[in-house]
Each structure stands twice: as C-alpha cells, then as structure tokens.
Amino acid sequence: MGICRVKFALAILATCAAGAVAQEVRQASVADCTFSADPDRFLSQQGRIRREISDRVAKFHRTYAGTGLVFADSAGPEALTRGEAATDIPQRNFIDAEIFGKLKKLGVAPAPLTTDEEFFRRINLDLTGRIPSADDVRAFLADSNPGKRDAVIDRLLYSDEFVDRWKMWLGDLMQVTSASTNIARQQQGRDSFNAWIFQSLMDVKPLKDLAYEAVSASGNTYKDAEGAANFPLNASTPMGPIQDNYDTMLARTASTFLGMAYYDCLLCHNGRGHLDQISLWGSKVTRTDAEQMAAFFSRLRLPRRPIAQNVEMPGSWDVYDQMPGGGYDLNTNYGNRPIRAPIGTLRSLTPQYRLGDKPPTAGDNWREAFAASMVKDPMFARNIVNRLWKQLFSLGLVDPVDTMDPKRLDPANPPPAPWQLQATHPELLEKLAAQFVGMNYGLREMLRFMVQSSAYQLSSRYSGEWKIDYVPLFARHYPRRLEGEEVHDAIAKATGVLGSYVVYGDKTPPVSWAMQLPEPAEPRSNGAVAAFLNSFLRGNRDNQQRSQAGSILQQLALMNDPFVLNRTKVSASPTLQSIAKISSDDAAAQEIFLTFLSRNPSDSERQRAAALLKGASGAARNAAIEDLAWAAINKLDFLFSY
C-alpha cells in the first residue's frame, strides 16, 4: 500500500542527508513504482505529495539553517541498539532451556538481551499498563543492585496498577459488559462483576478458584457479594429454546477456561465432515458428546426481575440451578441451532464430562461438578498459561489461543502422521502447565516466572538477517502496539494532566486512568475521550475483539486530537513546566526523552533536540518544548512496546 511512498520518502531523506535541498528531491525517481493504469495522473499526484513533503522539509531546514545542526546520514539507531552482545545469555529457568535449546538446535541466533532502558519500560507496560516516570527510569538505571530487575518485577506485581491492568484483562476474558448482543447486564451487574474480579486479584485468589466460582456461581447479579453470578449470565441466548442457553454456556466456558472454542461448532454438528482438517480431537467428537457436556448446565436458570416499581433490584438476574430434574432434552425444532431429536429411545442426555469423569448424581450440583472436572482437566492449566504467554510474548505457544487440540498437545503421545504437535514448543507448554499447578494456579507467580526468563528479556532488535521462519522460535521479542488505555494513560502520565471521567451508573466513582474504566463502552460521559480510545480498537467484549491493528484514525488522533494538544502545553502540563525551567538545553532535551519515551536520547537525538531549544527563550523556548513533547508522543517508540 505505502511501499512507493516509503521508497520515495527514503530518497528524500537520503538527499537531505547529503545536504541538498528541494531541487534534488523533485528529481527523485518514481520508476520503482509500477502503476500502469494512468501514469500521468499518478505522477502528478506523486508530484504533489513530493512537493508537499519537500516544502515541509525545506521549511524545517530553513528554520534551523545556521544553527550548526548536522544532519547525519541516518540518525543511527543508537538509542535502540546500545546493549551488551548476545554471547552469554543466562538461562534462568526451564523456559530458557526450552527456547534457547531449540534455537541452538536449529542454528538460529537469538536477539541480544534488553538494555535496562528497554526492559524497564517494557515490564512496566506489560505488568501495569503504565509507563514509568522519568525519576523511576533514572533510579532504575542508576541502581547497581544485580538483582534489580527481579526487584522491579516483584514491586510491580503487587502494585495497585497491576490490579487495574489485570482486572481489564480478566474483564476482556470473561466479557464484562453492561449491555451486549444478548445480555442486558446493566451497570449494576457490570460493577458487581468487576468488584468480584477486583477482590479476587487483591486477595491473590488462585485462578483455579476464580474459574470454579465463575462457572458454578449462583445469586443475584447486582450484589457485589454474588458478583461471580454475572459469568453464567453469558449463557443467555434469546430467540431459542432453553437448550440454546446450555449450549452457549458450554461454548463460552470451554473457550474461556479450556481454550476449546470448537465446542461451539460441535453443538450444531458432528466434528466429522467439518473439523477433519482442523482438529484431531474435534474430528472425532459427536454432537451428542458435546451436548453431554452442555448437560451439566441443564439446570441453569436465568430469570430476570421485571423493571417495575415495588421490585427489589429491578432488571437484575437471579442465577440458580433448578433441582431436581434437569437433563438435556432432545426435543427442539427451532432456535439458534439445528433440530435436536431423540436418538432411538434416548430422549434426554445426562451430564458426562469429556474425560470420562464419574458423572454427577441427581442430588449433586451439576455446575459444581462441571467446574471441578474443568479445573482438573489438563486443558485448564494449558489454556491459562498459553493465554498468559500470548499476552507477554505476542504469540501463543498455541495460536489462536482458543483452538487448542487436546489430542495434539502431549509430546509423550504425539498424534499420528500427518498431524503434528500443535504447540510451537510442546514440552515447554506441558512444563508451564505443570509449573502453574505447582504454584497453586497463581497469576502473579506464573507471570513472574515468565518475565524472569531471559527469553522474555530478549530485545526486539535483531542484528542478523531476520527470516519469517524464526517467528515461532521466539528468537526476539515482538513489539506490540499499546492498547488504547495504555496510550491514554501514557499521555496523561507523561504530561501530568489527568482527566476525570464520570462512569455511567452510581456505583463507580469518576476515574482518571483509562485502565480503570469498567468496560470499553466507557466513558459514556465523555464522547471525545471515548472516540480517542476507540480509535485504538478496544473492541466491545462481545462480537468485536480487541485489536492491535493500526488505522488512519489513530494517526490523526495522535497528531491532532485535542486530547493530545491540550496536554502538550507548558501552561497546562506540570511536567512540561518543570522541564521548561531546566536552563541547560541538553538536560531539558534529556528530560523530554526520559519523561515520554522512558529512555535517554542518543547523542544525535540529544543534539537535535537541544538545537531546537538553543537560543530560544521565554515563549519561543516553551513552544520548542511543546514541539518536542508532541513529536515524542507521535514517535513510533511511544506507540509501541518493544
């Protein structure tokens, strides 16, 4: 799409480098681009773009002519390449043994380790969704303690910001919304759902218990003490018989907690004839097998209280299991799924877990029985560690994360040819799952284990020739675009200008940090900020996934949105005010980089930034500081975590 422009712009920069001005630029060849449709029109359009860019560059040159500014051939990616050589990477746990072992076997060199600057910014973002302050960066760099990285990890894991960030992550996972396609949880239900997640994180609750509670919860969805009851509400499926609810509950639960979204397919039809190319396990599962799993939910009832006067908690849902009875009746001929018909004389299915666990009796609570089987299922631990891995490494050991195939994950029992083991590192996945169980399913413990590894702490810079085949080897760290909440909070923190957003409903106090918003539909009270956040594709926790794709709207927002421009003002920003007071141009330039980009500038960066400030005073110098702040926010190493 932008290839020709890229090459073309490169030509401009090359000629700038040589010190030539606009004339050379106009002669830059566009012969590389092959547009055969209408060459004259294309060239005139390219000519216009060329002129625009050259005008801007020329203006910039004119502004700083005679300042002694040296335009080096290229900036020299110095700031991002300083670091130790990748000769001796310490192996800190079995993650490193697996990752580096495979790399060595294949003869692929890993990237070097992160510099302290790279690591510190990345770990702050990954664990808390916030960039560090300039003071924090300075302190970390100056710290001579050889265990300082581990110390930072621990500090961040037990911070308040960690709870905010992972409440957002669990909210995405369990689809915490006030209104979605099928469910009107309302603000009260959303808030009690979030309250339960928040408390679980504060209490360091094992994820096994969290999952068990979510699946088996009963109670009223508006009550904080019964907030987990909001998860079974995800089963609500209108315009169909109640069996559609049972099916949706299984599909959601299996996808969320077992990584097995193919149950959604299997509840309509057998795997054979549909999943044969995709899932070895799935290809052998019948619709009846899947319905026997759904049968665990055949006592689930979700009545809603009317929205009327004299009703306590109107509009709330009361989640419970109807006992005795239940059973998955095979007697539907309408709704969201195909006809369910008796199989011979079998008219109703009783619960049967996929691994052959002893079925519950009529007197047992069936959802609790499912939950117990579910957390013992090897897929539970595998699914959680895989999702955490994906969050930290940008690529799951199994990806997409909800397509896990139980018959292709055990290296001790490999699938028959032509099937292959599914994970990029099958032994590693099994070991991580076992480690997670051994850590009592601790979220913080597993995150610590992963981020302490050298594999996580590799740089995203790669000095050799990079091949796409290396991607599943994790030979480098993969940059990820910041989420909308992280962009918003980074700008707010770096400029020191915090907003206050009223959140829909009366239970939640106003928030200043986007990462504290209870759902992506907020802040409903501030359309401009919501639009800014939405340009970064937060999704809706329903039928639109969160996405890290780029877009034109994001770029327009970063360059021109009042959210940014209101904050890149010395008059409004406490941090810019204190930077403005720094009389040394070099030191002021450095402070900009530390504040916005969490790193020191390279020598050439510092020179350029300082030159902008040189000779200016008062309002003009303030304007230069504002320009540097704006440029820093628009730099790609602001928008990406690398």
Add this chain to the structure above:
Amino acid sequence: MKDRFGFDGSKMTGSFFWNRPQLGRRMFFRHMASAVSGYFLMPSRPMETIARAAQTPKGTAKKCIFILMAGAPSHVDTFDLKEGPWTPAAFNPTSFGDVRFPQGLMPKIAGQLDAIALLRSVRSWAAVHQLSQTWVQIGRNPVNGLAKIAPHIGSVVSLELRQQDRDKTLPAFFSLNAGGSVAGAGYLPPEHAPFYVSPNGAGLPNTTHRDGAARFDSRYGLLMDLDADLRYGQNPLGPAPVEMSAFNLDAVKLMYNSDVDQIFNFSPDERLRYGNSTFGNACITARNLLHANKGTHFVQITFGSWDHHTNIYAPNTQLTPMARQFDNALGTLLSDMRNDGSLNETLIVAMGEFGRTVGPPNQTNGRDHFLQQSALFAGAGIQGGRAVGSTDDRGFDTIDTGWHRDRYVRPEDIEATIYSALGIDWTTVRHDDPLGRGFEYVPFAASQDLYGPVHELWG
C-alpha cells in the same frame, strides 16, 4: 406456504437459520435438476457445489450506500403501507401504480418512487435488536463460531473493489453516525475496516492542527527527523511499526487536503436542503464521498432509533418526525444523484433489522418487534416504481415472495444482492481465514434452499 420444492416451512414454529449441508437425497437432486445441467459429484459440502454452479453477478454498480434504520421501523407505516382506523390522515395514503405509499409522511421519497423498488417479502431471523443489527451487517448468524472472524459486508466490498482504484486517498468503507458497536473488518486486513465519522459539515475531524498549519509543518518535520530510523529503511523493531507509518502517511494526506475538505465541508444551505439533521448531513457526506472517486465504495449510514413501542403516531415525537428526517434527506439524495447521473452506478439500500407488529397498535399505542419487514432499493439499474413481493392485507406474512427462490428474503439474500450488484461473486469462498475452515462471503444455505441475490429487483 410451500416453496417450489414442495417444502412447507410454515408448520414449524420459530425460525431456522443454520447451515444444513446434509440434504436428503430427494431434495438434493431436485436442486441439482433446477440449478445445474450435467453431472456433479456429491462432495461432503454439496451446498457449496450447488451454490457455485452457474451464477453471474449483475455488476451494475461500483458503489453502495447502506442505510441501517436502527431500532426497526414499522413496515406497515412506511414501505409496506397497510391502512386502518389508526392511520393518521397526515400520512395521506396514495396509490402510485400498484404501490400504496404514505405520501403525506414521506413526500419527497414519494416523488422519487419511480426510481425505487420496495422489497416486501423480507423476514428477519430474530426480533432482537443487537443480534439482528449485527446479522444484517455481516450477513450471517452472529451467534455461530464463524461470526468471530466475519467481516462487515462493507469490508468485503472494500477487499474486492479496492484494487481497481487509482486514487486511494480515502478508505473504501466509511461508517457514518455508527454510535456503538458496528461489525468491523473481522479477519480481513485493517485497511478494510470501516472509517468512522459523525459528519457535521465542518470538516473531517482531526485533519487540521489546532496550533496552526505552519506549526504542524515544523513539528512534522521534527518528527520525521527524529523518527526516521523507525519508519524507513532497516527498522530495528520489525514490520509492525512500518505498517503504522504507512497509516501515518495516509493520515497526513488527508490533512489540509482541499479535495477531502470539500467532501466534509458543506454550507448551512446545503444542510438545510437535506433537512438540517444528522442523517441529512450523513447523506450529503455519502454523496460527496462517492462522487469524489477517491477510493470509497461503500458507505453505511446508521439512522435511528425507530423502536416505537409507544405512541407511534404522536405527531411530534416517534415515527412522524423520524420519517420526515428520513424523507427529507433520502428524497433529496435520490434527486441529487439522479440529476448528476451517479444513481445508475450506485446501489442504495435502506432497511431495519426487523419489522413491527401489524394491525391495530398495542396497548401503549405503539408497535412491537416483528419478523416480517421490508427493504428499500434504488439505483444500480434497479427497475423502480414497483413493489417486489407482497404481504397479506395486514402486512403479517408474505403471500407473494416476488422472486424465483419463492421464499422469504433473508439478510443473507440481501447480502448476496449487494455483492451481485457490485459485480462480486457472492459464492466466493476464501481460504485464508484463521479458523482454517474456509470463509464464504454468503453462507450457503438455509435448511431447504440456497441463499442468493434477488435479481428480480432488476426486472
């Protein structure tokens, strides 16, 4: 009502909407006989084979304006008028040939009826707002596994038609006044995602720099200088930031761009001509976008809410003012596009996500959710001045389906119609989806028949 294969779906309660590729032998061969000449193997997905036999897209349009009448308008008061003692005199029911239309409620559209075909045999699958709104926009059941990756119809149009464009200044798919969740590009590349705007006639937001163009120039030069290594040449961070910088160049091209400004800036007079409403502004913008030929092919306009459960005929609230806004804007749009000739190559579709109850209003003087509905079609060579399909005297059920498939028209069929009008093979199956299953533009079949375009709209 039996379909032409003798299958009577009316005895079933509720609705069907799942793929059922395994037909009985008899039904399969009936389909084969009707759709295909010659011998075909019976693979594991017979409906795919049948669907892909002999079809030719109409290809009469290059552009589409899709108006989602969110909240579901009452069909018996708009596109499928059924009169009763409840009908306000102000509606002035009038016959235009065989078409009965509320001329008093929507006079401008009444004046353009010769360019409009009203499809009256449409039936929604589910009378649930969010569910059906999504259904209509992705052209398939949002509850099934495929919906996670399914793109908006506009994103598929973008994917298919984008490559023909010389001028790609603007995205191919715009979504105006979306407000809330709209289906996105699904698994397709992000350049096919909808570009969201709520136009007010004062320009495209964030395309000027509040601190001034000169300040922007100097800032941008500074940025390019400081960030060159991450944007051009050997990027140490890899390909993701390079893609982002391409979006940045596209974004900059929209700034201080007089062509783009002309699209999004219009005078108070122009706004007045279209009724001075957000819907009117969106219609002006859609017209300008498509007219500019800068790469846009599909514009969705969301206009609502039509969810009139109470007091539907109150003269100053509810249906009447909504319909007037609708009429002012769409009527003027049709007139403008006929005058400049662009209507011939632009398909216009206006529909809600389902219909509303028929006969006398309910106990709160309103109408409730109902599966039977209508859709308005214009442009792209469609034969206007008529209704396709018809309902009984109350608008309760279809009695004449109006097309060769002889059954209710479903959102999937409307999706196929849009693709066909734009020259896109609606039976396409892509094999680049992350589920590894294959992604079909239009789901193959309902329980007893294929989905396909309503070519009868073209006469």
